Amino acid sequence: MKIIPNLSVDCVVFGFDLTKLNILLTKRELRDPETDALLFTDYTLQGHHVLENEDLDNAANRVLKEKTGLDSIFLEQFHTFGDTDRIKNPKDMLWVKNIYPTVTNQVITVGYYSLVNSAKIHPDKKHEDTMWFPAENLPELGFDHAEIIDKALSCLRIKLSREPIGFELLPEKFTLSQLQILYEAVLGRKYDRRNFRKKITQLKYIIPLDEKQTGVAHKPAQVFIFSKDVYERTKKDKLGFPI
Amino acid sequence: MKIIPNLSVDCVVFGFDLTKLNILLTKRELRDPETDALLFTDYTLQGHHVLENEDLDNAANRVLKEKTGLDSIFLEQFHTFGDTDRIKNPKDMLWVKNIYPTVTNQVITVGYYSLVNSAKIHPDKKHEDTMWFPAENLPELGFDHAEIIDKALSCLRIKLSREPIGFELLPEKFTLSQLQILYEAVLGRKYDRRNFRKKITQLKYIIPLDEKQTGVAHKPAQVFIFSKDVYERTKKDKLGFPI
DNA sequence: TCAATAAATGTATTAATTACACAATGCAAA
DNA sequence: TTTGCATTGTGTAATTAATACATTTATTGA
Known part of the structure; x- marks a missing residue:
């Protein structure tokens, strides 16, 4: 399946551990392809390019399934990020050049958030780089993911104050x-x-x-x-x- | 400026004439390229493909400026429509084939709504096919624009019930x-x-x-x-x- | 001057929100 | 077995917000 190079989805996975709100993030590392020296490390949301002939909502579901193993969980589209300078941080530009050299530099991403009971995502060998962080205390983030998370949280708040969706976060x-x-x-x-x-x-x-x-x-x-x-x-x- | 073939913006322009809520629509006609016979006519939102190297918000502003002459008016992104079968009606497929033969059949569109005082948009020679319709009584619409308008209106309602944005519609x-x-x-x-x-x-x-x-x-x-x-x-x- | 139209205004009722403190339960540790 | 600890479960009064409702007033146009 071919990817659509200028279109991606990013999922802000919110989890609740009966104590606090958490966000699922995946560790990203860039090593020098020649010396293997660690160039930087930070964390990112679960995202991926949309595939040709794939519905947007399906792309978000697929990403979640791939990255967390979870299927058919609460997923809500909240905003699309389409500034041309979304990827402006030098480390991110370096990363894109190394990992996705074919991808255009103008990628718009559609933001989704999902709600899960944190207990349902086990620390998994396959995804050992993916883990929960308290929403109040996030590590250094890649790309514009801090902005995406801010927006996701403010949309979640509005939604939660109008509709009974909190149960998606609970057992x-x-x-x-x-x-x-x-x-x-x-x-x-x-x-x-x-x-x-x-x-x-x-x-x-x-x-x-x-x-x-x-x-x-x-x-x-x-x-x-x-x-x-x-x-x-x-x-x-x-x-x-x-x- | 080249367009991005798989990405567009559509603007739902809401206007208020001190009596009722209106939506700005543009007449669309398709004629047979050989016989010039009128194949169908209906109405669509103001939309256009995003240009290469153009921010999404700028694309929406550009479309508004082009289609209505209005500049720097209230504009809010509300949802992105990305189903692969968005264009499934035979008349729309025919239209795309005739008008945009180069465009891929998978176009995702980012929906914006804007709020204007209807009096500010004069019936204009340049845009004589663009006019107001009461939101309660819309004509036949092209593509999935009925769905886009529904979503725009429900997002506008939520926004209006939380924030003082109604003044954008008034003198x-x-x-x-x-x-x-x-x-x-x-x-x-x-x-x-x-x-x-x-x-x-x-x-x-x-x-x-x-x-x-x-x-x-x-x-x-x-x-x-x-x-x-x-x-x-x-x-x-x-x-x-x-x- | 009259008719028509919409503006301006107050009060009483009900519903929703807020503030606040202590006894009861079950487990764990002594 | 007793005691301490942590958390559950509960009611009432005060405040604020939402609702229902009818008459007089200013202006224009006939």
Whole structure:
């Protein structure tokens, strides 16, 4: 399959480990082709060129599948980055010249973000250079990926404050505290415990189970599930979080 | 300047005529190259391929300038359409074959919407095929432009409900009724007159002038202006730290 | 001067948001 | 077995925002 040289997708994979928001990044190294000396190392998003005759959304799904092993996860297109000087940093220009010498210097990239429960991505031999970083504390990034991540996060915030997509970041069964920590981590603010629970428990699509948390050294919490089904049917009762 | 054959921008130009929301469309005709018989006619958005070495945002601005004469108006990227079967309607395939025989059949297009006060676009000899249609009552559209318009409108609604961008659609001086009609037209719902005014008049960045509407056959309304300046400053105030 | 039109205005009701503190549970360590 | 620790689970009052609703006023044109 031939790539389309001037078009790529980049995926910002957000993960939540029940504590904080993380972003999946892949280590990039450039070595001198002659001396093998390490020229630089940094981290990048999961991206790849779109293939000829491939839908854009499929390209994003393919990249995710290849880089994380995950299939059919939440994926949302958020912005397309098309400045001609996107690749302007000397290290990036060097990298492109070495790795993709055939690629035009004007590549536009379509940004997607996806939401996964971090536990689902195991540290994998095949992808040992790919790992989670706290969204609050990212390493040095390549290309314009810092900008792409900023935009992804601000789009995610708007989306999360309007639609119940946070469950994509949680295990199927979760506690209300976990849900609250998730909202706080993504939206970057705190909520009052009782007010948060009051709001959540009046949503019919967040359903309490007859089941408790196990293996914790304190009072175990009740566990809940999110019903997409009930949500779709009752979309009228809206979820709105003031940011 | 050479075009990039697989990349275009399409602009959904929204206009408001103090009554309803309109969309600017350009008539498209295809005639048989031999008999000159009219094969079909419909309407399309303002779009064009991106040029080599042109920033995406610049391409959108260029298209607007070319098609409407307008410069530096509100322009917002909202979605990129990249399905391989975007052009699947027989009439569109025929059109591409006739008009752009060199263009690959896989073109992705980046959607922008822009907001203008309709009065600013005069019916112009140079662009007599370009005209306004009520957003509620559009003619037959080419390509996937109906889908693009739907998405543009839903993105505009989200944006308008979060940020004061409606003023881009109004003349500099406007009345509160005009503003209300605008919000109703875009968001597709009605507001109570007194409640709407109560809400608006407590915003510091919507400033009453010592001036009244003239030439109307009823009690003239007070006129207001929007101060982007005040808005930017008061927005920042919200981010202050409590002591 | 009258009719028509849209502007301007206030109050009461309901709903949503915010602020706030302590007892109960289960595990782990002593 | 007792005690300490960590976290869950809960209610009420105060504030703010959203909603519903009707009459008088200024201007133009007939």
